[in-house]
Amino acid sequence: MSFLAPSALALLGLLPVIVLLYFLKLKRREEPISSTYLWRRAVEDLRANAPFQRLRRNLLLWLQLALLALAVVALARPASRVLRREGRRFICLIDTSASMAARDVRPNRLAEAKRQALELVANMAGEDRMMLMTFDVKPTILVPLTDDTARLRAAVNALEPRQTTTDFAAAVDLVAALGAQLRGAEVYLLSDGGFEADSLTETPDLPLRYIRIGQTGENLGITACEARRSLERPGETQVFVKVQNFGSLEADARLELYLHPLEPGSAGGLGPPQLLDARRVKVPAGDSVGVVFPYGTPESPTAPAPGLLRVVLAHEDDLAEDNTAWLVLEAPHKVRTLVVSPGNYFLETALRNDPLAAAQVVGPEEFDREVSSEALALGEFDLVIFDRHTPRSLPPGAYLFLGAVPPLEGFSFRGEVEQPVVVDWDQVHPLNRFVNYSHLFLERASLLEVPADAHTLVEGDSGPLLLYWSSPGYRVVVAAFDPLASRWPLRASFPVFLANAVRVLGGVESAGGAWSVRPGSTITFTVPPGTSQVTVTYPDGRSAQVPVRYELVTSGPGRPSEAPQGRSEGREAVGRSQEAPPGQVTFGDTYRCGPYLFTLGEKARRFFVVNLLEPRESDITPRPRLRWRRGTVAGRSQVVRENREFWPWFVLAALAVCLTEWYIYNRRVYL
Amino acid sequence: MSAELESAAGGSALAARYQDILSDEFISKIERLRLVSRKVIVGRIRGERLTRKRGRSVEFADYRQYVVGDDLRFLDWNLYARLDRLFLKLFLEEEDLHIYILVDASRSMAYGNPSKLDYARKVAAALAYIGLANYDRVVLGAFAGGDLRLVGPVRGKHQVLRVLEFLASLEPEGETRLAAAFKQFALTHRRPGVVIVVSDFLDKAGYEDALRYFLATRQDVFILHLLAAEELAPTLTGDLKLVDMEDEDTTEVTISAPLLRTYRRTVESFCTSLKNYAGSRGLNYLLASTAVEFDVLVLDYLRRRGLVR
Helix, strand or coil: CEECCHHHHHHHHHHHHHHHHHHHHCCCEEEEECCHHHHHHHHHHHHHHCCCHHHHHCHHHHHHHHHHHHHHHHHCCEEEECCCCCCCEEEEEEECCHHHHCCCCCCCHHHHHHHHHHHHHHCCCCCCEEEEEEECCCEEEEEEEECCHHHHHHHHHCCCCCCCCCCHHHHHHHHHHCCCCCCCCEEEEEECCCCCCCCCCCCCCCCEEEEECCCCCCCEEEEEEEEEECCCCCCCEEEEEEEEECCCCCEEEEEEEEEEEECCCCCCCECCCEEEEEEEEEECCCCEEEEEEEECCCCCCCCCCCEEEEEEEECCCCCCHHHEEEEEECCCCCEEEEEECCCCHHHHHHHHCCCCEEEEEECHHHHHHHCCHHHHHCCCCCEEEEECCCCCCCCCEEEEEECCCCCCCCCEEEEEEECCCEEEECCCCHHHCCCCCCCCCECEEEEEECCCCCEEEEEECCCEEEEEEEECCEEEEEECCCHHHECHHHCCHHHHHHHHHHHHHCCCCCCCHHHEECCCCCEEEEECCCCCEEEEECCCCCEEEEECEECCCECCCCCECCCCHHHHHHHHHHHHCCCCCCEEEEECCCCCCEEEEEEECCCEEEEEEECCCCHHHHCCCCCCEEEECCEEEECECCCCCCEEECHHHHHHHHHHHHHHHHHHHHHCCCC | CCHHHHHHHCCHHHHHCCCCCCCHHHHHHHCCCCECCCCCCECCCCCCCCCCCCCCCCCEEEEEECCCCCCHHHECHHHHHHHCCCEEEEECCCECCEEEEEEECCHHHHCCCCCHHHHHHHHHHHHHHHHHHCCCEEEEEEEECCEEEEEEEECCHHHHHHHHHHHHCCCCCCCCCHHHHHHHHHHHCCCCEEEEEEECCCCCCCCHHHHHCCCCCCCEEEEEEEECHHHHCCCCCCEEEEEECCCCCEEEEECCHHHHHHHHHHHHHHHHHHHHHHHHCCCEEEEEECCCCHHHHHHHHHHHCCCEC
């Protein structure tokens, strides 16, 4: 037996006080009596005949001492390891997200969670069975329901922190999906609660025990980092950093900006880092501060060379993972634009007059004949505009379709409408910046079947007229009408829209933002035909081989296309085309933050950077309680083991002693 | 109140003062009772004469042998003639019955509810009335702190007011000193009669010496040992400092069941030893509790014990 609140035992120090009070107490009531003659004789008789009289007379004292002792023991919460009910089933759900790397508990939260999980495993007996799950950006079942404690222990020991966001809802969904075979199981959640749990609408009908890992929330982190290039002055670059303070004290930190210039000759592809700038930032508690590092401006005329930018927040706090952010800084260049058009004066004129666009125009036949999909896939062009022409296949890239339907899954032609009317348009989307569609009069437009996640830019009375769709690798804008069949090209809004399309689709503004992904996201890119292998170098220096997938026809992101019946033309084209298709690299092991270097053959290299930049993870304050099944579950900091507490019995005993004492005091019935 | 008492009291207002001591209703119950002595033969016409002179009676009792110095007038000459031996004729003496009622008025008698003194007053009044109604000579005494105050002898119902006044004037005072009081009584009252002592006998010096003073007399001593119900079965609880009402002596006790048991045993043995002491010396003993209604005591208990008939 042990005590859960042993400090209460200090109250036993009151025992001597009671004895003392007993000695002090006897303020006897005076009672006049006819004569003390008989009483004195009785008292003397009693003393002579009852050797235990003193003890008996002190019965009340003994009872009071017993009462106090029992009450104190009850307060100290005596408990013993529970007699295990055999055949229990647990789901041990361990949070491995970035916030679990916080070091407010030593060595870190994940280690503490592992320790508790091991204790849970050690507590298993008989037919107890446990399932081990982890969750971060996605849930993973590490060990299915088993009573093999060695396997569970090994799996727990092998856990490593992953610098990702947390998707608790996905884990709950998985648990709910497993619900049938886990009926009656208990869910042990070992987490700091750093996720959006309150948005859970439906939770499985399983009891949750939330073991709260973590103590404090003192953390300063970079929650946003972006490099922007000026639209009009390509040499001008601004690096924007947002520093957020999640603690309860004002923080004073140094923000340092390093450049790792590209050096094709070196082993890692990067030269030695150069300190570009350093700033002191003062962030009030619970607030955030934005810092801008400008380059190529009159104040700071030199623009950094292409390479990787590293922003470091030099500050000691509980979570180090969010103190560094990486950016890929590309050399400034114009948007290489390919226009596939049978001839469009307005389009070509508008592009020619755009200082950021470097347009090249080809006819449709010429495009089908001469421009290989390899060229598109390798990113020789930043933007391809298809004017009234539909290509056979579409590798990942940025496209603008005018009066044509992209050959992608989800897009199809349903018919035409005459003289559609503009109903509304999205005025805040960057593509619609400074564009007014109120004078857009169309002769006719196509009725399109579009993917559900397509964003409508201009809404017509019978369907979308202009829409934007993006998915990994693709950024597509589709105009469901031919601009030449309208008066739009004559209006100022047409060149303005084209300029927006060049900037947004061509990726001018983000200055390398395309190469930055969130932890746990998949990186997809195409490689030249014949590339047999790609080597990835992780931020920690490890390297691994990534297979290259070759597919006959790419009609969607990573999905082999079942050529539809109505498009026999496309199948013929595939059969006819003997050119080797480009390969695809899909890489998902992006669980650590930092730069990932992909080496394709001898000299081709490509950097991707993985940044956390997630306020929800940087906010490491452990959540005290979780909502679960129309109630809340309070987090407990410890107690994986179950204690059976005995204090109610002690309270009952104390009550019984109290009643006895009361009875004896009132009735004076001693033994 | 009876007609006689009323006339003796000289008015109902005065008589009403003593209703709580002796009520009319009770008087009607005890009117026909009389006190009995086993040692003293009461003359048939006792109290008919007011003279103090006593003659010898004519009622023959016994013979005894003549010894030198005997009154020759009582020799039975007929027997001498027949047997040639001298015998003296003995006659029963006729006397008035003296009734002495001694009431303990020490402070300890103030204890109890009703107090022992109140109870003793009523008993004394009743017994005195019985005596007065039968033309006995009644002497009433109260002792406290070694002093003995007496009233009487009185005789006849018309004297009852004196008795009641005396009883009503009693206030508890002084300690119980039985020996001094009884000695004083024994020295001054040697006439045969009935002595009724109403007391709690809670004398720290003991009652043995005191009672010895009655042994030498021809008096029929009746001890009415009066204890309060609270003394016989105390209802005290708690940690107490018992204060003696007489001498302020204190005893600290923690009331407990064993203590109460021992106390009761002590009281019992106290009463038993007093009873035995009295019995072995020819004294009558009756333990009375204030819990017993005093009319029950007088009409039933004392009757059974032969004090009244």
